[in-house]
Amino acid sequence: MSSATLKKQAISGTVWTIFGYGTSQSLRLGSNLVLTRLLVPELFGLMALVNVFLMGLNLFSDVGIYPSIIQNKRGEDPQFLNTAWTVQVIRGFALWIGCILIAFPVAQFYEEPRLQLLLPIVGLNSIANGFNSTNLPVLQRRMEIGKMIRFELGTQMIALVVMITWAWISPSIWALVGGNLVAAIAEMLWSHRLRKKFTQRFAWDKEVIKELTTFGKWIFISTAMTFLASEIDRLVLGKLFTLEMLSFYIIAFTFADIPRQIVSKLSFQVLYPVIVKYASLPRNVLREKMVKPRWLILLGQAIALTILVCFGDFLVTFLYDARYVQATWILPILAIGLWPLMLSITSDKALLAIGNPNYAAWGNFWKFVYMAIALPLGFHFYGVLGTVVVIAFNDLPFYALTAYGLCCQKLSTLKQDLAATLILIALLGAVLTIRYNLGLG
Numbered sequence: 001m002s003s004a005t006l007k008k009q010a011i012s013g014t015v016w017t018i019f020g021y022g023t024s025q026s027l028r029l030g031s032n033l034v035l036t037r038l039l040v041p042e043l044f045g046l047m048a049l050v051n052v053f054l055m056g057l058n059l060f061s062d063v064g065i066y067p068s069i070i071q072n073k074r075g076e077d078p079q080f081l082n083t084a085w086t087v088q089v090i091r092g093f094a095l096w097i098g099c100i101l102i103a104f105p106v107a108q109f110y111e112e113p114r115l116q117l118l119l120p121i122v123g124l125n126s127i128a129n130g131f132n133s134t135n136l137p138v139l140q141r142r143m144e145i146g147k148m149i150r151f152e153l154g155t156q157m158i159a160l161v162v163m164i165t166w167a168w169i170s171p172s173i174w175a176l177v178g179g180n181l182v183a184a185i186a187e188m189l190w191s192h193r194l195r196k197k198f199t200q201r202f203a204w205d206k207e208v209i210k211e212l213t214t215f216g217k218w219i220f221i222s223t224a225m226t227f228l229a230s231e232i233d234r235l236v237l238g239k240l241f242t243l244e245m246l247s248f249y250i251i252a253f254t255f256a257d258i259p260r261q262i263v264s265k266l267s268f269q270v271l272y273p274v275i276v277k278y279a280s281l282p283r284n285v286l287r288e289k290m291v292k293p294r295w296l297i298l299l300g301q302a303i304a305l306t307i308l309v310c311f312g313d314f315l316v317t318f319l320y321d322a323r324y325v326q327a328t329w330i331l332p333i334l335a336i337g338l339w340p341l342m343l344s345i346t347s348d349k350a351l352l353a354i355g356n357p358n359y360a361a362w363g364n365f366w367k368f369v370y371m372a373i374a375l376p377l378g379f380h381f382y383g384v385l386g387t388v389v390v391i392a393f394n395d396l397p398f399y400a401l402t403a404y405g406l407c408c409q410k411l412s413t414l415k416q417d418l419a420a421t422l423i424l425i426a427l428l429g430a431v432l433t434i435r436y437n438l439g440l441g
Contacts, residue, residue, distance in 0.1 A: 012146070021261065039175065064357075066136070066137040067352065071276055078198070081198075084212060095130070096123045118177065135192065151191070166179065245384070271294075301342045308331065338395070340396050344403075347402060359402060360402065362401050363398035366398070
């Protein structure tokens with residue numbers, strides 16, 4: 001593939017990714033506003049708790065099938081794809097069994113009997129996801145982002161229609177559960193129709209298994225550490241906070257997480273496939289290919305974070321009723337804490353592309369250690385405020401390990417990181433000064 005063609009695909013992929021994310025978030029926000037008026041706040045906290053454990057089981061069993069298909073030279077070989085799919089199906093059933101096994105102890109720990117039934121039922125999503133076709137990572141490998149985005153938006157719309165209709169008729173937790181399950185089944189069926197000339201079959205090739213496990217072992221460790229590091233807040237808050245207070249945190253986190261989701265999608269759907277194509281180039285050339293698009297992303301994120309930090313409270317009060325007012329002070333703290341993660345996830349895919357995912361694994365491990373120590377201390381000494389501040393800056397260890405790995409591989413972005421950080425500080429200082437002078441607090 002020529003450099004010009006790759007650049008054209010990258011630009012097209014970026015446009016589709018931004019369009020897809022914007023549309024997705026608009027749908028998500030609209031449905032959220034409707035659902036928060038149909039359902040009581042504690043149900044969102046309860047569903048968030050269920051999703052944490054489902055996500056944990058997923059991440060603790062992730063062997064990197066999708067990244068392996070994108071990165072491997074045999075990524076479009078039917079035998080490779082069918083073996084990977086077989087592993088994925090087995091994993092889906094294992095996850096559902098895991099949901100059944102943890103349901104009772106989790107319900108006992110949180111003193112919430114509803115979890116005992118919710119976890120096994122929500123866990124059925126894992127079985128449906130296990131049968132998803134490998135057409136999905138193949139499309140990503142080929143950078144056919146437009147087709148991927150249409151697929152994602154279609155399944156999201158199915159989920160939202162089911163949730164809102166169900167909540168309108170019967171306002172209960174089952175509206176949220178049912179919407180996600182119907183969408184998972186639709187996603188599974190639709191994924192097999194994305195490439196008409198390929199039919200998924202069960203297969204077992206020992207050589208493919210070896211390749212998957214060799215590449216996937218660090219993915220497994222990294223994703224397991226990612227869960228512990230990223231979701232420990234909800235695990236702990238589910239015990240320390242009431243479900244209502246947890247729902248306020250989730251509302252604030254939903255908005256603060258928007259920049260991260262945009263960058264994550266751009267990094268994985270666009271930057272990662274591009275860097276894989278350039279991975280064999282000399283390090284200085286690879287670095288140049290990476291830092292140019294990265295700079296534009298960081299500037300965009302600096303502007304986005306400035307808006308969230310300075311005006312996020314107005315966004316919450318405008319969109320939600322008085323019951324959710326406590327989310328207004330949580331949002332700006334979580335937003336400013338995203339910056340170290342922005343710096344990390346715009347560069348760590350380079351380490352993955354050259355076959356060094358171990359730095360991310362260690363970064364997530366130290367992030368988990370930080371959270372395990374600092375989170376209870378923050379709550380003990382400063383209550384809810386201390387807890388939120390600790391959570392906001394939990395990506396500093398991950399950034400440190402990613403930056404170290406990039407330096408070791410001669411792909412350092414430290415100068416660019418410093419320049420972008422100074423721009424963010426300048427923007428925050430200017431906008432907050434204007435806000436204060438306008439008498440807006």
